[in-house]
Amino acid sequence: MEMPVPNAAVLSRKAEIVARLQTVLPQGAVIHQPRETHAYECDALTAYRCPPLAVVLPSSTEEVSAVLNICHDMGVPVVPRGSGTSLAGGALPTEDSVVLGVARLNDVLETDYDNRFIRVQSGRTNLSVSGAVEENAFFYAPDPSSQLACAIAGNIAMNSGGAHCLKYGVTTNNLLGVTLVLMDGTVIEIGGAHLDAGGLDLLGLICGSEGQLGVVTEATLRILHKPEGARPVLMGFDRNEVAGACVSDIIKAGVLPVAIEFMDRPCIRACEAHAGAGCPDCEALLIVEVEGSEAEIVHQLGLIMEIARNHNPVELRESKSEEESARIWLGRKAAFGAMGRINDYMCLDGVIPVSELAFVLRRIGEMSGEYGLDVANVFHAGDGNLHPLILFDANKPGDLETCEAFGADILKLCVEVGGCLTGEHGVGVEKRDLMLTQFSPADLEAQLRVKDVFDPDWLLNPAKVFPLRETATRRGEAA
Ligand SMILES: Cc1cc2nc3c(=O)[nH]c(=O)nc-3n(C[C@H](O)[C@H](O)[C@H](O)COP(=O)(O)OP(=O)(O)OC[C@H]3O[C@@H](n4cnc5c(N)ncnc54)[C@H](O)[C@@H]3O)c2cc1C
Numbered sequence: 226m227e228m229p230v231p232n233a234a235v236l237s238r239k240a241e242i243v244a245r246l247q248t249v250l251p252q253g254a255v256i257h258q259p260r261e262t263h264a265y266e267c268d269a270l271t272a273y274r275c276p277p278l279a280v281v282l283p284s285s286t287e288e289v290s291a292v293l294n295i296c297h298d299m300g301v302p303v304v305p306r307g308s309g310t311s312l313a314g315g316a317l318p319t320e321d322s323v324v325l326g327v328a329r330l331n332d333v334l335e336t337d338y339d340n341r342f343i344r345v346q347s348g349r350t351n352l353s354v355s356g357a358v359e360e361n362a363f364f365y366a367p368d369p370s371s372q373l374a375c376a377i378a379g380n381i382a383m384n385s386g387g388a389h390c391l392k393y394g395v396t397t398n399n400l401l402g403v404t405l406v407l408m409d410g411t412v413i414e415i416g417g418a419h420l421d422a423g424g425l426d427l428l429g430l431i432c433g434s435e436g437q438l439g440v441v442t443e444a445t446l447r448i449l450h451k452p453e454g455a456r457p458v459l460m461g462f463d464r465n466e467v468a469g470a471c472v473s474d475i476i477k478a479g480v481l482p483v484a485i486e487f488m489d490r491p492c493i494r495a496c497e498a499h500a501g502a503g504c505p506d507c508e509a510l511l512i513v514e515v516e517g518s519e520a521e522i523v524h525q526l527g528l529i530m531e532i533a534r535n536h537n538p539v540e541l542r543e544s545k546s547e548e549e550s551a552r553i554w555l556g557r558k559a560a561f562g563a564m565g566r567i568n569d570y571m572c573l574d575g576v577i578p579v580s581e582l583a584f585v586l587r588r589i590g591e592m593s594g595e596y597g598l599d600v601a602n603v604f605h606a607g608d609g610n611l612h613p614l615i616l617f618d619a620n621k622p623g624d625l626e627t628c629e630a631f632g633a634d635i636l637k638l639c640v641e642v643g644g645c646l647t648g649e650h651g652v653g654v655e656k657r658d659l660m661l662t663q664f665s666p667a668d669l670e671a672q673l674r675v676k677d678v679f680d681p682d683w684l685l686n687p688a689k690v691f692p693l694r695e696t697a698t699r700r701g702e703a704a
Contacts, residue, residue: 277318294410307379313653384433461540469582485607499563575639610648
C-alpha cells in the first residue's frame with residue numbers, strides 16, 4: 226500500500242513543532258518520544274503502521290482549535306483519532322503528521338429527555354452514551370460491535386452502523402449537530418438540538434467525511450426510549466443461498482426486525498470454539514431480533530418463523546429467556562475475536578442488494594479457492610452489509626499482498642452487482658484506490674472540491690479516502 230513521501234521540511238522542524246504545541250496544551254498532552262508514539266502507529270487495520278511525528282491529547286474545543294491553528298501555520302498534516310478501532314486504516318498516521326486524539330474529550334455536556342437528545346464531547350465511547358441515559362430508560366441506537374471502545378468522533382467520521390441499525394438507521398440518522406474545528410482553528414456549529422436546520426445540510430456532509438473536513442469536538446445525538454422488550458430467534462440452514470432467500474423474504478414481507486445477522490460455517494465453527502454459545506453446526510446461521518411490547522413481539526416472530534419454516538431450517542430456536550437471548554448474541558458478538566484466534570485477518574466491508582446475497586457468497590467462495598486464502602463471512606444481512614474476513618499469515622511473504630488483491634476483487638464484485646464499496650467502516654486507506662470503480666471522474670471531482678473548500682492546504686488526514694494518483698497535483702500544489 227502506497228503512502229505519500231513525508232514532507233522533509235516538516236520532519237526537520239519536529240523540535241520547533243513540539244515546542245509550540247506544548248505552549249497551548251497542559252503537561253503530558255504532547256507525546257513525541259518514539260517509544261510513546263508507537264502506540265499510535267496504527268488503528269485496527271494493523272497490517273499498516275507508521276509512527277507519527279507527535280501525538281496531542283487536548284481536553285477542550287479551545288485546545289483543539291489552538292493545536293490546529295499551530296499546525297496550519299506550520300504546514301503540518303493532522304490525523305484526527307478517536308479510539309483507533311477503524312478497520313479501514315482511517316486513523317493511520319503519516320511520518321510527518323501530528324495525531325490529534327480526542328480521548329480526553331469525554332464529558333456529557335447536556336441531557337434533555339423532554340426533547341430526546343444528549344450533547345457529548347466527541348471522545349466519549351459509544352456504549353457510555355447509552356450508559357449515561359439508561360437509568361431513565363433511554364438509549365443511543367447505533368451500536369457498532371466495537372461500541373465498548375470506539376468513540377462518537379470515529380462513529381461520526383465513518384458514519385458507523387451496527388447490528389440494530391436495520392431499524393434505527395446508522396449514525397447519520399441519529400446525529401443532530403456537531404461542533405467542528407476547521408484546519409485553521411476556526412470553530413463552527415453545524416445543526417443543533419432540533420430535527421432539521423436551515424441552510425445547506427452540512428451535517429450530512431460532515432457525517433462520513435472521515436476526518437477530511439474538520440475535527441469534531443462535540444456532538445448532539447438523538448436518544449430513544451428503550452423498547453419494552455426484545456427477543457431473538459436463531460435459524461440454521463444447510464445452504465447459504467437458502468439463508469439469503471429467507472432474508473429476502475423477511476424484508477419483502479414488510480416486517481421490520483431490529484437486526485438480521487448472518488454467519489457462515491467457518492465463522493460459526495470459530496465462534497463455537499471461542500465462545501461456546503451453542504450455535505448449531507450448519508452451513509449458514511441467521512439471528513433475527515424483534516422489539517416491542519409482548520404482543521408485538523409475538524406477532525412479528527410468528528410471521529418471521531413462518532417464513533423461516535418455508536425454507537426448511539435445520540434449526541429454529543426462539544429465545545425463551547434473557548439468558549438465552551444473551552447466549553444467542555454471544556456467538557455473533559464474539560465473531561471478530563474468534564477469527565483473530567485462528568489467524569491474521571482483514572475484515573472487508575461492502576454492500577450488496579439483498580437479492581444478490583446468494584450469488585455473491587458463492588463467488589466469494591470460488592475466489593477463496595482461486596486466491597488460496599480462507600474466508601469467513603459474518604454480516605448485517607438485513608441491509609446487505611457484508612463483512613468477509615480474509616485469513617492470511619502476516620509472517621508469510623506475499624500473503625498480505627494476495628489478501629489485498631482478493632479483498633479488492635470482492636469489493637469490485639459488490640459494486641458490479643449494484644452495491645457499494647463501503648457499508649459502515651469507511652474508505653480510509655484500504656479502499657482509497659478503488660474509489661474510481663464506484664465513482665466517475667466527475668463524481669470524484671465534486672468530492673475533491675468539497676475537500677478544497679474545507680481544507681485548502683490538504684493538511685487533514687492525508688492519504689485517506691481519495692486515490693493518491695488523482696490527488697497528487699492538489700497535494701503537490703498545497704504543499
Ligand atoms: C472488533 C471491531 C468491530 C467493529 N464493528 C463495527 C460495526 O459493527 N460497525 C461499524 O460501523 N464499525 C465497526 N468497527 C469499525 C470501527 O469501530 C468504527 O469505524 C468506529 O466508528 C471507529 O471509531 P474510533 O473512535 O475508533 O475512530 P478511529 O479509528 O480513531 O478513527 C476513525 C476515523 O475517524 C476519524 N476521526 C476520529 N476522530 C475524529 C474527530 N474528532 N473529528 C473528525 N474525524 C475524526 C479518523 O481520522 C478516522 O478517519 C469495528 C471495529 C472493530 C475493531
